[in-house]
Amino acid sequence: MILDKLTKVVGINIVRHRSYFAAILVALGCGVAPVGVAAVNAQALVPHAIKLNFGNLEEQGIALARDAAQLAQFEQYDLALPRARLAVQLAPQAYQTQAVLGSLYLRKEDYAKAIASLSTAHNLKKDNPAILFSLGSAHLRKGDYPKAIEKIKQGLVIAPKEPTAIFDLGNAYYMSKRYDEAVVEFARVYEIEKKFWAATNNIGLVEYERGNPDKAVKQWEKAIEQAAVAEDKAAEPKLALAVAFYTKGDRDKGIKAAIEALKIDPRYGKEDFLKENLWQDKLMADTRSMFQNPALKDSLNQSELSTKRAPTRQSP
Template sequence: MRYRIWLLSVLASVSVGASPLPAQALLPHTTRINFGNLEEQALNLAREAAQLAQFEQYDLALPRARLAAQLAPKAYQTQGILGSIYLRQEKYAEAIAALNTANTLKKDEPTILFSLGAAYLRNKNYPEAISNLKKGLTLEPKAASAMFDLGNAYFLTKRYDDAVTTFNDVLNLDNKFWAATNNIGLVEYERGNIDQAITKWQNSLKQAEKVEFLAAEPTLALATAFYRKGDRDKAIQLAVQAMKIDPRYGKIPYLVENLWGDRLVADVQVILSHPQVKQILDESDLSTRQVTKVRPR
């Protein structure tokens, strides 16, 4: 499971006494500026941008966030929300620049540090990711999602013991955090501990079931491990099940994006080429192409 994106949590810091936005505020409109109180208007714009981004309306959110940052460039909230929106759009350089500005303006705001750590993590600057996440966790030690990001940064730098310890810390905070258990399985598989990995992925599925979530990733990982151990019928059955849940996991780049290591990626390819699994993937690709073809312009 890839990093959680710590986004828009800085919204909680935007407090100017305004009530939640009415529905009309989510509709496109031309922003009118009253130059009497620029900072208050900027904070309201930032709040509006954050809410729009939560609905993935980035074409509306980003101009508001940019304007908010221009109107109040020394308000850490406007810079933080702008950086968070850039992060959601995978514009990492812009995200890091805005979030660093926000961090300069307010050094002790953990949500800024968490978002900055996430941006560095996604931009593959792991030392900076670790540094910022640890600083944020010093200020807010019970932030499970940020701790999960830190575990992933350790995993990606092959600090396997630190990764497992951190994922276990996540589970101590939230025993339903199935992705942390899943990622311990990823670590153990890369270390050659296949039986331990199987146990973790089985536990991960149980955790996911408790929150009524069908988890394709640990299902496919289990399939890979069972195939490696020679239980091929069970492996193919699980792989078919995983592809029916989410066929994206049938694509190697998507697995790499979700932090699958070299050993696991190498072993899963045999399963993905199996006729029963490949048929589901081919049908999924065909369905996707057909939807794209008939989508109105």
């Protein structure tokens, strides 16, 4: 799991996005819009016509950046992005405007532009951990794992107990095949935030990849228990367990668990989606084998239909 993706569908992922934007909003001198407000109401945060007073452009740029960040909390990116771009034009030397624009590019999966804007923001404000964490996230998704590790660790010097940043650090180590270090970071996440079941799930990914399926099973079972406490059905560890059971020879148990997982979130029937969530070679090969079983045909067909109907997943 990489935690990248829509609030209600992927659950815990939005925590990171909201926390980073929250830090930027605090820097902008405004509060965070309350969770649960309808997205349509977010449009009321910004007037339809933007009137500029050329007497104080920087102040207006920061105000626009504030509006854009608040809109982004409600995934109103088409409204937020033009305001963030204008904010940077009005106040290019304000780190807040650059940070908001970079964070929006990151959500839109335009990693090169995200890194450029966030790097500018960091040069303007060296001690802001949210900017460093966002930079690390952008490098992670771009596939530059050494740079992701570097930026996240810099941020953790300033804010050492940010669980989502530590989770990203664990993912960067995992993708670099630095498995021992990855497990240490994922364990740290759980120590800080007991409901952060994705970290336990990813320890299972690590163990399976380095040839310890029994250890992986224990981690995925633990992740499901943690998710239940967080009132999350957790499709990913359930499907991973299904693959492990199936591969060990308990095919009926594996198929049953796989069907349950795909009912929770049919996107996990798509190989591309699994890869986005950091499923690597061993687990992917065993998943492909299980998916060949005719008993899963109907569930995988439903997965195909559901993913065609699903909205585009937004990056952090």
